[in-house]
Amino acid sequence: MPSHPGSLIRRILLALRQVFQAAPREAALLLGLLALGGLLPVAVLGLTRTLVDGLARELGRGSLTVDLFWPLAGLALAFALDFLLVPWVAFLQGAVNEKLTARVHLLLMEKAAGLPDLTPFENPSFHDELQVLRDQAPYQPLNLLVFLGNAFRQGITVAGVLGLLFSLAPVFPLLLLAGSLPQALLTFRLQKGVWEALLFGAPEARRMRYFAEALLSPEGAKEVRLYGLLPFFRGRYLEAFWRLHRALWRARGRQALGASGLVLGSTLATALALYLGLRQALLGASGLGSLVLLLQSVGTLQQNLYGLIQDGGMLYESLLYFERLEAFLALPPALAQTASKAVQGFEEIRFENVGFVYPGGRRALEGVSFTIRRGERLALVGENGAGKTTLVKLLLRFYDPTEGRILVDGVDLRELDLDAWRRLVSAVFQDYGRYALTLRENIALGDLEALSDEGRLWEAAKAGGALELLERLGLEALLSKAFGGTELSLGEWQRVALSRAFFRGGELLVLDEPTASLDPKEEAHLYRRFAELSRGRTVLLITHRLGSVQMADRILVLQKGRLVEEGTHEELLGRAGVYAELWRLQAGLYRSDGDALGSGVGA
Numbered sequence: 001m002p003s004h005p006g007s008l009i010r011r012i013l014l015a016l017r018q019v020f021q022a023a024p025r026e027a028a029l030l031l032g033l034l035a036l037g038g039l040l041p042v043a044v045l046g047l048t049r050t051l052v053d054g055l056a057r058e059l060g061r062g063s064l065t066v067d068l069f070w071p072l073a074g075l076a077l078a079f080a081l082d083f084l085l086v087p088w089v090a091f092l093q094g095a096v097n098e099k100l101t102a103r104v105h106l107l108l109m110e111k112a113a114g115l116p117d118l119t120p121f122e123n124p125s126f127h128d129e130l131q132v133l134r135d136q137a138p139y140q141p142l143n144l145l146v147f148l149g150n151a152f153r154q155g156i157t158v159a160g161v162l163g164l165l166f167s168l169a170p171v172f173p174l175l176l177l178a179g180s181l182p183q184a185l186l187t188f189r190l191q192k193g194v195w196e197a198l199l200f201g202a203p204e205a206r207r208m209r210y211f212a213e214a215l216l217s218p219e220g221a222k223e224v225r226l227y228g229l230l231p232f233f234r235g236r237y238l239e240a241f242w243r244l245h246r247a248l249w250r251a252r253g254r255q256a257l258g259a260s261g262l263v264l265g266s267t268l269a270t271a272l273a274l275y276l277g278l279r280q281a282l283l284g285a286s287g288l289g290s291l292v293l294l295l296q297s298v299g300t301l302q303q304n305l306y307g308l309i310q311d312g313g314m315l316y317e318s319l320l321y322f323e324r325l326e327a328f329l330a331l332p333p334a335l336a337q338t339a340s341k342a343v344q345g346f347e348e349i350r351f352e353n354v355g356f357v358y359p360g361g362r363r364a365l366e367g368v369s370f371t372i373r374r375g376e377r378l379a380l381v382g383e384n385g386a387g388k389t390t391l392v393k394l395l396l397r398f399y400d401p402t403e404g405r406i407l408v409d410g411v412d413l414r415e416l417d418l419d420a421w422r423r424l425v426s427a428v429f430q431d432y433g434r435y436a437l438t439l440r441e442n443i444a445l446g447d448l449e450a451l452s453d454e455g456r457l458w459e460a461a462k463a464g465g466a467l468e469l470l471e472r473l474g475l476e477a478l479l480s481k482a483f484g485g486t487e488l489s490l491g492e493w494q495r496v497a498l499s500r501a502f503f504r505g506g507e508l509l510v511l512d513e514p515t516a517s518l519d520p521k522e523e524a525h526l527y528r529r530f531a532e533l534s535r536g537r538t539v540l541l542i543t544h545r546l547g548s549v550q551m552a553d554r555i556l557v558l559q560k561g562r563l564v565e566e567g568t569h570e571e572l573l574g575r576a577g578v579y580a581e582l583w584r585l586q587a588g589l590y591r592s593d594g595d596a597l598g599s600g601v602g603a
C-alpha cells in the first residue's frame with residue numbers, strides 16, 4: 001500500500017485521469033451507478049429499521065398500514081435496483097475497459113515508436129519498463145476498473161452505514177469501527193507485504209513467462225526438439241516459480257496470522273456495541289428497529305470494510321502500473337530535436353573524426369573520417385563487430401556521435417530537420433521487417449503515399465527480385481501464416497525488403513548485408529543490375545561477400561571501430577593489408593587447390 005494517503009490519492013487521480021480521457025461519458029455514468037450501488041445497502045438498513053419500528057407499533061392489528069407499506073415498497077425497489085445495476089455496471093465497465101486498454105496501447109506505441117532515436121532502447125531500465133508496461137497492458141486497465149469500482153462502492157457503503165449508526169448514537173460507529181478497523185488496517189498493511197513480494201518477485205514472474213514462452217513459441221520449436229531443451233527450460237521455470245512462491249507464502253502467512261491475532265479485541269468491541277444497543281432497547285430509549293439496524297450494521301460494515309481493503313490491495317498494483325505508465329510517457333528523447341534546417345538533397349556527406357560509445361560503455365567507433373560524394377557507390381567491409389552497422393546508425397541519426405561530427409554539405413547532421421533527412425534515405429537493415437500484411441503493403445511501407453501506384457509497385461518488385469513472387473501471389477496476398485495467409489522463405493522476405501527499399505526511392509540507399517539470405521543466382525543477378533538500380537543514387541553497401549564489393553567505386557575497411565583502409569578493389573589488393581587478407585581468405589573458400597592468391601577468384 002502507498003505509505004501515506006497523499007500519495008494514494010495522487011495515484012488514484014492519475015489513474016482516473018486516464019480513465020476519463022479514454023471514455024469520459026461512460027466513466028461518469030459508471031461512477032454514478034457505482035455510487036448508487038454503494039448507497040443501496042445503506043438504504044436497505046435504514047428502511048429495515050423503519051419497517052421494524054412500524055411493525056412493533058402495529059403488531060397485532062393484522063392490517064398493512066401506510067407506515068408499513070412505504071418502507072416495504074422502498075425495500076422492494078432497493079432490491080430491484082441492486083439486481084438491475086449488475087448488468088449495467090458490467091456493460092459500462094466493459095466499454096470503459098476496451099477504450100482504456102486501447103488508449104494505453106496507443107500511448108505506449110506512440111511513445112516508443114515516436115522516439116526519434118534508439119538511445120533509450122540501450123538503457124536496460126527503459127527496456128524493462130517498456131516490457132512490463134506492454135506485458136501488463138492487456139489486463140491492468142480492467143483490474144483498475146474492477147478494483148477501483150469495488151473500492152469506491154464499498155467506501156460509500158461504509159461511510160453511509162457509519163452515518164446511520166451515528167444518528168443512533170456516536171458511540172456505535174466508534175465501537176464498531178474499533179471492532180473492525182484494526183483488523184482491516186492490519187490486513188491493509190499485510191496485503192502490502194504480499195504485493196511487495198509480488199512486485200519484488202516481478203522479475204521472477206517475468207522469467208517464468210519467458211521460459212514458458214521459449215518452449216511454447218513457434219520460433220523455438222525446432223531447437224527445443226533438436227537439442228531436447230524441455231527439461232532445461234522446465235527446470236528454469238520451476239526455479240523461478242519456487243522463489244516467487246516462497247516469498248508470497250511468507251507474506252500471506254504473516255497476513256493470516258496477524259488477522260487471527262486481532263480476533264479477541266475485535267469481538268469485544270463488537271459485543272460491547274451490541275450490549276449497549278440491547279440495553280437501550282430494553283430501557284425503551286430506542287426502538288426495536290434501532291437494535292435491528294445495529295445488528296445488521298455489524299455484518300454490513302465488516303463485509304464492506306474487509307472488501308474495501310482486499311480490493312484496495314488489488315488496486316495497488318494497477319495504480320502503480322498507471323503511475324509507471326505516466327512516468328514512461330514523460331521520458332524525454334535522448335536526441336536533441338531543436339534542429340530544423342531544411343534539407344532536400346546533398347553533394348557530399350563527411351564523417352569528421354567520428355567516434356561512438358554505446359550508452360552501456362561499449363566503444364564501437366573511433367576517429368573515423370571519410371567522405372561520400374553524391375552518386376558514389378561505397379562499400380563498407382570489416383569483420384563481425386567492426387562497427388559497420390553502428391556507422392550506418394549514426395548516418396541515419398538513430399544515435400548522435402559521441403565524438404566528432406557528420407557533415408552534410410558542411411552542415412552538422414544534428415542541425416538538419418530529422419524527418420527531412422530521413423526522407424532522403426532508404427535502407428535495407430540486417431533485421432528488416434517481416435510484416436503480417438499484404439505483399440502490396442509490405443512493399444509500399446517504403447512510401448505509403450504511393451500505396452495504390454501499381455506501376456511503381458511492380459517496378460520495385462522487379463528491382464528487388466520479387467517479381468516472380470508478385471506474379472505468383474499477386475499484390476493482395478497476405479504474407480502471414482498466422483493470419484491465414486502465405487508464409488515466405490527467408491530469401492523471399494529479403495527480396496520483399498529490397499523491393500521496399502527500391503520503392504521508397506531516396507537519394508541515399510543503405511544496404512546492410514542485403515543479400516545474406518539470397519541464393520547465389522539471385523545475388524549475382526542483383527549485383528549485375530546494381531549499376532542500373534543505383535543510378536542517380538548514392539549507395540552505401542555493407543557486405544561480407546567481397547565478391548560483390550567490386551562494383552563499388554570505393555571500399556572502406558573498418559577494423560575494431562577504426563577506418564584502416566580506403567581505396568578501390570585493385571588498390572586495396574595491391575596494398576596487401578587487411579582487405580587483401582580478407583580477400584585471400586574468402587577466395588580460398590572457392591578454390592579447390594587451396595591456393596587462394598590466384599587472380600579473379602571469387603569475383
Ligand SMILES: Nc1ncnc2c1ncn2[C@@H]1O[C@H](COP(=O)(O)OP(=O)(O)OP(=O)(O)O)[C@@H](O)[C@H]1O
Pocket residue numbers: 122358359360362363364382383384385386387388389390391
Ligand atoms: N546496442 C548495442 N549496445 C552495445 N554495444 C553494441 C550495440 N550494438 C552493437 N554493439 C557493439 O558495437 C560493436 C560494433 O557493432 P556493429 O553492429 O556496428 O558491428 P558490425 O561491423 O556491423 O558487425 P556484423 O558484421 O557482425 O554485423 C560490436 O562490438 C557490438 O558488440
